[in-house]
Amino acid sequence: MAAPEMRDPIESGCPDGFQYMHPVMRRNYGLWAYHEDPRPGVLVHVSKTGEKIWTVRAGTQRILDVFTLRKLMDIGDTYGDGYVHFTIRSNIEFQVADGAKVEPLVKALEDAGFPVGGTRNSVTSLSHTQGWLHCDIPGTDASGVVKSMMDELLPEFKAWNMPNRVHITTSCCQINCGGQGDIAINVQHVKPPKINHALVGNVCERPSVVARCPVAAIRPAMVDGKPSLEVDEKKCICCGACYPPCPPMQINDHQYTQLAIWIGGNHSNARGKPTFQRLVAAGIPNNPPRWPEATAIVKKILECYKAGAKDWERINEWVERIGWPRFFEVTGLPFTKYHIDNWRGARANLNSSTHIRF
Amino acid sequence: MATNNYPTPMLDVLEEGPWPSFITGFKKLRDEHPDERIRNVINGLMGQLEHSYETKMGYWKGGTISVFGYGGGIIPRFSEVGHMFPESKEFHTLRVQPPAGNYYTTDMLRQLADSWEKWGSGLQTFHGQTGNIMFIGANSVNFQHFFDEINEYGWDLGGAGPCVRTGMSCVGAARCEMSNCNEHAIHRRLMNNFTDDVHRPALPYKFKFKVSGCPNDCQNAIERADFAVIGTWRDEMKVNQEAVKEMIMKKAKEIGKEGDRSAGRQYMFDNVISRCPTQAIKLNDDDTITVDNGNCVRCMHCLNVMPKALQVGDDKGVTILIGGKRTLKIGDLMGTVVIPFMKLDNEEDYERIVELAASIIDFWAENGLEHERCGEMIERIGLVNFLEGIGIDPDPNMIKQPRNVSYVRTDGWDEAAEAWFNRKREEKAAA
Ligand code: HEM
Ligand code: SF4
Ligand code: SF4
Ligand code: SF4
Ligand code: SF4
Numbered sequence: 001m002a003a004p005e006m007r008d009p010i011e012s013g014c015p016d017g018f019q020y021m022h023p024v025m026r027r028n029y030g031l032w033a034y035h036e037d038p039r040p041g042v043l044v045h046v047s048k049t050g051e052k053i054w055t056v057r058a059g060t061q062r063i064l065d066v067f068t069l070r071k072l073m074d075i076g077d078t079y080g081d082g083y084v085h086f087t088i089r090s091n092i093e094f095q096v097a098d099g100a101k102v103e104p105l106v107k108a109l110e111d112a113g114f115p116v117g118g119t120r121n122s123v124t125s126l127s128h129t130q131g132w133l134h135c136d137i138p139g140t141d142a143s144g145v146v147k148s149m150m151d152e153l154l155p156e157f158k159a160w161n162m163p164n165r166v167h168i169t170t171s172c173c174q175i176n177c178g179g180q181g182d183i184a185i186n187v188q189h190v191k192p193p194k195i196n197h198a199l200v201g202n203v204c205e206r207p208s209v210v211a212r213c214p215v216a217a218i219r220p221a222m223v224d225g226k227p228s229l230e231v232d233e234k235k236c237i238c239c240g241a242c243y244p245p246c247p248p249m250q251i252n253d254h255q256y257t258q259l260a261i262w263i264g265g266n267h268s269n270a271r272g273k274p275t276f277q278r279l280v281a282a283g284i285p286n287n288p289p290r291w292p293e294a295t296a297i298v299k300k301i302l303e304c305y306k307a308g309a310k311d312w313e314r315i316n317e318w319v320e321r322i323g324w325p326r327f328f329e330v331t332g333l334p335f336t337k338y339h340i341d342n343w344r345g346a347r348a349n350l351n352s353s354t355h356i357r358f
Numbered sequence: 359m360a361t362n363n364y365p366t367p368m369l370d371v372l373e374e375g376p377w378p379s380f381i382t383g384f385k386k387l388r389d390e391h392p393d394e395r396i397r398n399v400i401n402g403l404m405g406q407l408e409h410s411y412e413t414k415m416g417y418w419k420g421g422t423i424s425v426f427g428y429g430g431g432i433i434p435r436f437s438e439v440g441h442m443f444p445e446s447k448e449f450h451t452l453r454v455q456p457p458a459g460n461y462y463t464t465d466m467l468r469q470l471a472d473s474w475e476k477w478g479s480g481l482q483t484f485h486g487q488t489g490n491i492m493f494i495g496a497n498s499v500n501f502q503h504f505f506d507e508i509n510e511y512g513w514d515l516g517g518a519g520p521c522v523r524t525g526m527s528c529v530g531a532a533r534c535e536m537s538n539c540n541e542h543a544i545h546r547r548l549m550n551n552f553t554d555d556v557h558r559p560a561l562p563y564k565f566k567f568k569v570s571g572c573p574n575d576c577q578n579a580i581e582r583a584d585f586a587v588i589g590t591w592r593d594e595m596k597v598n599q600e601a602v603k604e605m606i607m608k609k610a611k612e613i614g615k616e617g618d619r620s621a622g623r624q625y626m627f628d629n630v631i632s633r634c635p636t637q638a639i640k641l642n643d644d645d646t647i648t649v650d651n652g653n654c655v656r657c658m659h660c661l662n663v664m665p666k667a668l669q670v671g672d673d674k675g676v677t678i679l680i681g682g683k684r685t686l687k688i689g690d691l692m693g694t695v696v697i698p699f700m701k702l703d704n705e706e707d708y709e710r711i712v713e714l715a716a717s718i719i720d721f722w723a724e725n726g727l728e729h730e731r732c733g734e735m736i737e738r739i740g741l742v743n744f745l746e747g748i749g750i751d752p753d754p755n756m757i758k759q760p761r762n763v764s765y766v767r768t769d770g771w772d773e774a775a776e777a778w779f780n781r782k783r784e785e786k787a788a789a
Contacts, residue, residue, distance in 0.1 A: 006426040007506050011557065012514045013550035014525065017457035017532070017542050020466055025532045032535040034666040045533050053533060063494070065383035066471040066480040067390075073464040073471075084467070085529070086460045086484040088577060095533075113378055129487060132410035133403075134435060134451060134494060136418045141410065143380050144372055151375030176685045177487050180581050212729060214687040241686050247419050254414040267581050269573035270659040271633055274580050276690050288411045289368040311629055312663065343689055 022083040022095040024053045040158055041116035042102055054096050056080075056105050058114040059125045059150065059157060062090040063133065063143050071112060079105040089127045089167070091118050115157055123156035123166040123302065126185075129177040136247075137240040138172035139187030139257035140286045145170055148290045149185070149298060156302065163309035163318070166302065169265070173251075174239045180265025182315040183301060184277050185294055187286065191256035192236040193249035197223040204229070204246035212241050259284040259294045263301060264316030275316045281333050297333070304330045323357050363388065364405030364443070368412060387480050399479050399495060402445025406437060423450060423498065425505045428557040431515030432501060448497040449479070452505060453490035453516040455524050455549070455556075458542035459532055460485065470508060477504035488566065489526035490516040519559035520729070522552040522719070523566045526579075530571035530589070535665060536658065537571035538589030538674040539702055544711065545569045548585070551712045555719065562726035562735075565719060572670065573658050579682070579693070584732045585715055586679040586693045590656050593673035599646045601667035606645055619645070630660050675701045678711075680718060680744075681733025691733040694741065696748075698755035714748070721747040751781060 018026055028047035035045040043055040061068070072092060076084055079101060080094040087093060092114070094105055106116050118124035126149060129135065131142030149168070156162065169181035174188060200206070206229060210218045217235035221228055229249070231242075240251035261284065265277030280301070284294050301315075308330060309318035319327045328335045341349040372381045381404075388400040406417060421434040433451040440447030470491075474482060479495025486492045496504055505515065516524030525548060528534070530541035548567045555561065568579035571589040579586035610622035626641050638653040639660055647667070661668045678700060679693030697714070701707050718732065725747065726735045736744045745752060 009425060009427045009505070009557075010509050010514070011553045012509075012512060013553045013556070014455045014514075014546050015457040015512055016546065017459040017461040020457055020461040020463045021459075021532055022461075030531040030537065030540065032531075032533065032537070033669070034535050036666075045535070055533070059378065061378040061380040061383060063380040063383070063481055063483055065380075065387045066475050066482075067386050068378075068383045069467060069471050069482070073468055076464045082464045084462050084464065086456075086462075088485075088526070090484060092484075113376075115376070115378075127487060132407055132416045134418060134433075134449075135416065136420050136435075138416040140414070141407075144411070147372050147377055147379055147381075148375070150377035154376050174685060179487060179578060179684065180690075208728060211727070212687070239686065244420060252415050257414065265581075267575050267578040269575060269580075269655075269657050270662055271635055271657055274575070274692060276581070276692075286414060288414065289371040312633060312659070 020083070022053060022081060022097070024051050024097045025095065027051065028053075037120050037160075038102070040122060040160055041119055042106070043119060044099070052097070052099070054099055054102050055085075056094045056096070056102060056109065056116060057087070057091050057118050058094075058109045058116050059118060060090055060092050060114060061143070061147065062125075062128060072114070075105070075108045075112060075114075079108045087118075087124075089118075089125045091125050115154060117158035121160045121162045121164050121166075122158070123153050123162060123168065125157070126150060126168045126170055127178055127181070128170045129172050131172045135172060137175070137243045137251055139189050139240075139252070140172050140259065140291075141288060142170050142172045142178075144289055145185060145259075145291050145294065148292075149295050152295050152299060153302075162302070162306055164312050164314050166305075166315070167265075168298070174237075175241065180267060180277050182263065182266060183298055184262040184265060185298065186260050186262060188258050188260045188282060189238040189240055189251050189253070189256060190258055191253055192217075192231050192233045192238055193240070193242060193251045194253070195229065195231065196248040196250070197226060197228040199248035200228040200246065201226050203248055209242050209246040209249070212245055214239060214241065218242060257286045258282060259286055259291065261294065261297055261301070264314075264319055266314045266316045268314075271312075272317060272320075279339055280327070280331075282338060300331055300333075326357065363401055364408060366404050366408045369404060369408050384481075391475075391480060393475070396475065396480050398445040399449075399497075400446075400481075402443040402447070403449065403479070403495065405443040406439055406446060409439060409442065418449070423501070425502050425515065428515060430517060430519040430521055430559040431557060433518055446479075446495065449495045450498070450501055452478075452493040452496060452501060453486065453488075453518055453524065454493060454508065454513050455516040456485060456489060456491050458525075458527050458545040459529060460489075461532070469511065470513070473504060473507045477501070477507070488516070489524045489568075514553075515557065517556045517559070517564070520561045520563045521557070521559035521565070522549070522555040522561070523564050524556070525549045525567040525569070526577045526583075527569040528571050528576040530569075534571060536574060536661060536670065538591050538670055539569075539571055539587075539676050541569045541571045541589070543708070544587055544676070544702065547708050547712055548587075548715055551715070552719070561719070561723050563729050563731050565722070565732060567715070573656055574662065580679050581682050581690070581692055582684065583682050583693065584680065585718065586682055587711075588677045588679065589674065590677050590699070591671035591674045592699055593671040594651045595649050595654060595661070595671055596669040597647055597649060598667050598669075602647050602664065603645045605664055605667055630663050633659055635659075675699050676711075678714070681731070681736045683731045683733045687729070687731075688734055688737060691731075691737070693733070694736065695753075695756050696745070696750060698753055717748045751777070 085093040126146045128142040169178040171178035171186040217232045221230040260282040262277035417438040435449045437447040477500040483492040527541040527545035531537040568583035569587040606622035609625040615621035638650040678697035682693035
């Protein structure tokens with residue numbers, strides 16, 4: 001049989017964004033003078049040329065079906081100027097050159113069920129990962145956790161109640177595709193992989209699986225006369241990294257997954273240097289379809305932050321100022337041995353001063 | 359209407375509440391899409407997802423597929439419970455590179471939706487955490503057709519696997535007064551110079567470019583990019599003193615003390631002056647502001663609070679940080695400053711940044727271990743070896759503080775000191 005004729009790809013790479021950009025933005029590229037925030041979810045940028053562009057930001061369900069996408073496009077055509085932009089947290093933004101279009105656009109979005117907000121000192125949409133819908137090592141779903149949590153946080157999305165902006169991220173395993181957040185809800189696998197020894201020899205390239213383990217817990221072994229791998233369960237931190245190159249090392253488990261909450265990841269250089277997030281709570285039940293326990297802790301942290309932080313303080317700055325003991329006190333979260341770092345360079349995270357508040 | 363829908367009692371709960379529900383969208387595709395193939399695929403997907411919710415387990419496994427001519431760009435997904443939900447047992451995702459800055463016209467998005475509905479599941483995401491448009495759910499027969507169709511009208515796959523990954527850039531100069539560079543030009547220059555490395559995975563592991571136009575770093579580049587480009591400036595911040603005065607009175611009004619100048623000044627002390635990390639900004643008695651530009655570290659705080667009164671300077675450029683990444687394998691690492699300041703004005707400057715990226719990728723490709731990110735390699739071999747490998751001189755901006763462990767051989771000290779003085783002399787002569 002003759003091989004079918006294949007078409008060579010056009011390796012065009014990253015497309016030029018200018019062709020899709022609102023003409024006002026194209027004309028004023030690099031000429032912006034300042035911006036104002038007329039209301040939550042709306043920005044107006046003013047150019048040195050005097051031209052203005054209004055932006056209306058709305059939350060979406062991130063996993064969009066074509067009907068929803070077209071509904072958003074219809075709104076963009078009828079009430080906007082036909083140009084959109086997506087933010088890093090899957091908010092959609094519509095740009096219009098005429099301020100009179102803003103209110104009808106906001107109304108059309110809200111009427112269609114897309115909340116307008118997520119700017120300035122609000123809680124913007126959660127960024128999220130793949131979860132049960134698509135990944136191969138997820139401890140939980142991502143879309144579902146995000147949907148449940150945003151249902152509860154909607155008033156904070158639509159208002160400017162927080163001391164500064166709040167970025168929340170999710171990750172469905174410790175690998176943490178979701179990234180750093182002021183608050184991060186991440187899944188912990190808490191049991192080592194279960195190994196199907198009959199399959200390892202045929203399926204896995206053993207040296208590369210051994211190399212993948214961050215704590216050198218995997219060793220080659222002969223099991224029942226067949227080449228396989230074994231895991232030192234005391235060392236294993238249950239990251240799941242051995243699963244993708246070696247599916248017989250099953251990490252997914254219905255019992256041993258928990259949610260954990262981390263706070264204080266802040267990628268901006270404003271005031272302080274960028275910071276990584278820190279563990280504050282673990283052992284939270286992985287409880288679909290609504291994960292109420294995780295949401296309750298997130299809300300509690302937000303409430304304490306709102307009450308205790310000064311204007312412009314991000315969560316990490318608030319905690320740095322009041323100290324970690326006070327953080328655990330005001331939030332009522334337990335402090336345990338698991339909060340004490342024991343990874344590389346851990347002693348840098350221990351207290352070597354007498355800076356103690358009583 | 360589809361007839362044999364799998365029951366989804368748990369997913370149904372996710373339709374409650376005010377936030378837009380992905381399940382409602384899925385159901386619309388399952389129940390109302392004119393194409394039976396899509397109705398069935400989504401029915402199968404929902405069946406499997408419900409099964410995941412019930413059993414708290416994921417059921418996808420990977421594999422290897424790509425379009426003709428490429429080695430990556432697609433995340434293959436095969437169901438482990440395909441016997442229960444055969445309609446969606448193949449459910450691959452195509453990672454498609456978005457335009458720099460993530461701008462779209464509604465027409466363009468409609469065109470993509472039309473193609474995707476023809477060949478795929480009708481589900482897509484704007485965007486994944488690496489920045490791709492993700493078209494979720496093509497089977498092994500259709501993904502090539504979908505790619506061919508969108509490739510004809512201007513779209514290309516992004517990276518997956520050990521390769522240069524899709525880049526990200528902030529809104530920047532298109533709509534942000536904080537911008538110090540042409541983010542979109544930088545993004546496209548860097549990415550499109552490495553197209554071959556995007557499509558044919560042959561590197562030790564992933565390599566990511568991200569561009570933010572100022573130190574607010576809206577793209578999270580320092581923490582998540584192997585090659586982070588951050589716009590900055592090195593001359594004086596611009597101050598509009600009239601706007602400072604206006605701001606003081608406006609703030610007084612906002613906190614309910616209209617006309618009370620001292621209340622407005624107090625706000626400025628509490629929120630601007632005392633928050634400057636280097637005490638570089640001062641509020642004068644006449645409500646003007648003085649900035650000690652030599653000590654300003656361009657943190658952006660005061661500009662964020664007073665966007666109308668303060669603006670970035672004229673002598674703009676970028677800072678480059680190398681080696682940021684997330685947890686696997688040695689823990690989270692931030693990028694390290696490798697180039698404190700680089701001008702990006704003309705063609706030559708752009709060639710220089712592309713050459714720098716190429717020499718970093720080459721050095722890492724040669725010296726990185728399998729599955730080792732660039733930042734991990736730097737940790738293993740030390741920054742100095744890395745700098746020598748890519749031909750960059752050491753600079754005190756690369757460190758937080760000099761070494762504090764005394765175990766070091768310093769027998770090359772004199773030559774190193776001489777190199778430093780020579781460099782300083784050259785810089786002076788060039789200035
Ligand atoms: C050892 C394994 C893995 C590591 C270390 C890892 C790490 C990451 C990280 C750090 C990101 C975010 C990147 C960024 O911020 O730019 C990411 C994105 C992502 N990961 Fe993973 N990941 C791993 C395995 C997987 C697997 C098995 C899947 C399976 C589906 C997966 C799917 C994704 C997807 C779909 C994205 C978003 C891609 C995009 O935006 O285009 N990852 N990964
Ligand atoms: S966080 Fe883990 S489970 Fe979730 S998408 Fe990333 S690798 Fe997969
Ligand atoms: S789960 Fe992680 S720590 Fe445990 S054996 Fe696998 S790679 Fe190593
Ligand atoms: S990184 Fe800076 S320039 Fe880019 S969008 Fe954010 S604030 Fe604007
Ligand atoms: S940008 Fe930051 S460091 Fe510079 S004056 Fe303003 S607050 Fe101070």
